[in-house]
Amino acid sequence: MFLSFNNKPLLLILISIAMLMKHSNCIPTYNYHACRDPILQNASNSDIFQSDLTSLLGNLSLAASSKSFYNASISPRLYGLFLCRGDVSAETCKNCTITASQEIKSKCAWNSSGVIWYDECMVRYSKENFFGVAQTSPLVFVWNTNYENRTSPTETRLNAQALMYPLIQNASSSKRLFESRESTVYDDGSRRYGLAQCTRDIDLSSCESCLTLLMNKSDLCCKRKVGWRLLAPSCYIRYEKDIFYEDNLAPLVVSPNTPKPKLPCKDNRKRVKKLLILYMLIPITSCGLFYLIWSSNQLRKRQQQGEGFTDVIQVNNFRSSSRSYFKDQGMDATHEDNKEVQYFSLSTIKVATNSFSDDNKLGEGGFGPVFKGKLSNGKDIAVKRLSFKSRQGVEEFKNEVTLIAKLQHKNLVRLLGCCIDRNEKLLVYEYMANTGLDAFLFDQNKREKLDWPKREKIINGIARGLSYLHEDSRLKIIHRDLKASNVLLDEDMNPKISDFGTARIFCSDQIEATTEKVVGTYGYMAPEYALEGSFSVKSDVYSFGVLILEILSGRKNISFYRPGCGRDQTLTLISYAWRLWNDGKELEFLDHILVNACPIDVALRWIHIGLLCVQERPKDRPTMSSVILMLASSTSLPQPLAPPFSLSNYYDNISDQSSTTEEEDDDMEFQLSSIKSNDT
Structure with missing residues (x-):
């Protein structure tokens, strides 16, 4: 039997149901809250505090009708503010601020300070005047567990940095102290989204410092996590795989004459009419009412406990209380991380x-x-x-x-x-005070500064650095572009290998790899790499052998010219060293600066070691650990086999075809279309 619309009690129930549904769809997404400095509940001024807090939060809620940020005080006893996310609508801002004000009073009623964060807004109060002071404590990490795997090996720290640091700069220099941005991080078009915002009571410099500190702290919690955010009282940042912000920014202030924006949870009259008809039957009305009350309770629990798709940790002291947590999560917050x-x-x-x-x-x-x-x-x-x-x-x-x-x-x-x-x-x-080795070695005047002790130190240092890359580091690294300009010298002429742009990591049991894209510097590349795209630790050994011969002779390998006729004109430095070695004239190979100022037997031995390193077949070349032993001892050495003479013409052809100049360090890149393997 249908009921008349004159039944006022039923109409009140139906209107309540409609309002409840409308409100339930607008509940903001709770993140976390923090309450500090408990007050004595039986203190004589507790009633005054409660009255002040109610008045303050009421003022904030009223201001949210027309502003996205507002700070106020019940001077001099209580201070507070609210901040809405820079992209949300005015209605969403108001709903969130009202909800946050109610919840923070409920959760922190007996604390002299408190802050509560939602996705859409944050509300804060304190008995201390915090206006204009950037504060990052308490600090809360929240990361997204919505994805099947919480971490990804491809989610590099650099991806987040490349997006977030420029975003932080823009946010901290804008009037709104807010910025959102997206960027492409992978070749397949995958995108990441970021957001940064500060409360507008602090200045631009304080905002940048606040956001930068949060970004630095993100290394402790969020390495390789696909989505995360850091929440602080004065600023916050967020990084996600999926877009989470609106395209259109909310206005700073909405004047009374401004038309009301389109609301995300507007009152749909047709929906209300359908509800009125649907719930005319008392049993259905009862069931619907029961369900909605239950649903509202569930939403309320989520609001109190936090969304199920996030993990939250509050950190007040990074150097002590958080360390055990990070170790439990497989992250070490010790000094080791600071080496990054x-x-x-x-x-x-x-x-x-x-x-x-x-x-x-x-x-x-x-x-x-x-x-x-x-x-x-x-x-x-x-x-x-x-x-x-x-x-x-x-x-x-x-x-x-x-x-x-x-x-x-x-x-x-x-x-x-x-x-x-x-x-x-x-x-x-x-x-490095003395720049690159090439600046000394191939300069007629500066080369005189490279006496024998310095050259000896440089050769030994390069050998130790390369041995570390190949055998002693936790990663096996193939440099692939070892040359004089990539060896830097400090103020004491200690050598340091640089420029790892083309380096490759090998697995512990991996011996070699191939590539279709050969990138390096001709004159230093091993023949198997230059001609076939195959590289290994022995490719670096070849480059090291070229370096030894260059350091000992003071000449550059590529474009080496010997007066004479015929093929002598196209000799590489390696070919020249080999001929003199076979003719017993290796002393002629030494830099004239060294001839009367070095132990000749050691210098000739090192020419021998250089020739061992540049042998044509990789398996004939020694390892770098063996090279270090050879350099340091006087034991007999095996006879070297012929170096790759064929590369002389090969290099000349490349040099003729290339537009690259010596000022560009003879860098080259060319394709080997006959090689089909993938680079590792």
Whole structure:
């Protein structure tokens, strides 16, 4: 039997149901809350505090009708503010602020300070005046467990840094102190989305410091996590695989005359009419009412406990209380993590290098120029600026960053940090006062500074650094571009191997690999790599052999010219050394600077070792650990086999066809179409 619409009790029930459904669809997404400094509940001023808190939160809720940020005080006893996410609508902001104000009063009623975070807004109060002071404590990590795997080996730290640090700069320099952005992180078009925001009571500089600190702390919680956010009282950041923000930004202030925005949870009259008809029958009405009350309770529980798709940890002291947690999660928050590279902002590097002034330019390689810089703390740095025309792309850049960050050896150059900002890709190294070995070795005047003790130290240092890469580090690294310009010298002329843009990691049991894309410097490349795309640790040994011969002779391998006629004109340095060796005239091979200033027997022995390293077949070449023993001892050496004479004509052909100049370090890249294997 149908009931009349004049039945007022039924109409009230139905209206309540409709309102309940409307409200349940608008509940903001709770993240976390933190209450601090308990007050005595029986204190005489507790009633005053409760009254002040109610008044303050009421003022915040009222202001949310027309503002996205507002701070107020019940001076001088209580201070508070709310901040809505910069992209949400005015109605969403108001709903979230009202809900947050109610919940923080319920959860933190007997605490003198509290903060509560939702996806859409945050509300904060305190008895202390915190206006204008950037605060990052308490700090809360929240990461997304919505994905099947919480972490991904391909989710590199650099992906997040490349998106978030430029975003942080933009947010901290904007009027809204808010920025959202997306970027492509993989070749398949996969995208990542980021957001950064500060409360607008702090200044631009404080905002940048606050956001940067959060980004630095993200390394402790969120490495290789697909989605995460860090929440602090004065700022927060978020990084996700899926888009989570609106495209249109909410206005800073909505005036009373502004037309009401379209609401995400508007009152749908047709839906209400259908509900009125649907619930005319009392049994259905009862069931519906029961269900909605139950559903509302479930939503309320979610609001109180946090969404099921996030894990939350509150961290107040990173150096103590959090350490055991990180170890339990397989993450070590010890000093070891601090060895990883730092992200530098583009503005910081421009200031350090005087906007890449020519006066600061140290040199130029195939991948771009290198500049000297000085940080605000007085530390000297060297900045490699990837050329816009360089063949080194983002993948090579990331490869260099991630590789060097994991390598620690006194004969490897130390990478301090990096920067990816729009078209700029920059690497920040420790400054090496004497730049590259090539600057001394192939300069007629500077070469005189390389006496025998210095050359001896340089050869031994390069050998130890290369041996570490091949055998002693936790990763087996094939450098693939070892040459004089990639050996840097510090103020004491200690050598350090640099430039890992083309390096490759091998598995512990892997011996060799092949590639269709051969990238390196002719004159230093082993024949099997140059002609067939096959590389191994023995490819680096070949390059090291070329370096020994160059250091001992003071001549460059490629384009070596010998006066005479016929094929003598096209001799490489290797071929020249081999002929003199066979003719018993190897003393003629030594740099004239060394002839009367070095132990001749040691120098000739090292020429012998160099020839062993440049033998044509990889299996005939020694390992770097064996080379170190040979350099340090006087034991007999095996006779070297002939080096690859055929490469002389090969290099000449490449040189004739290439437009690359010697000033570009003879870098080359060419395709081997006959090779079908994949690069590793």
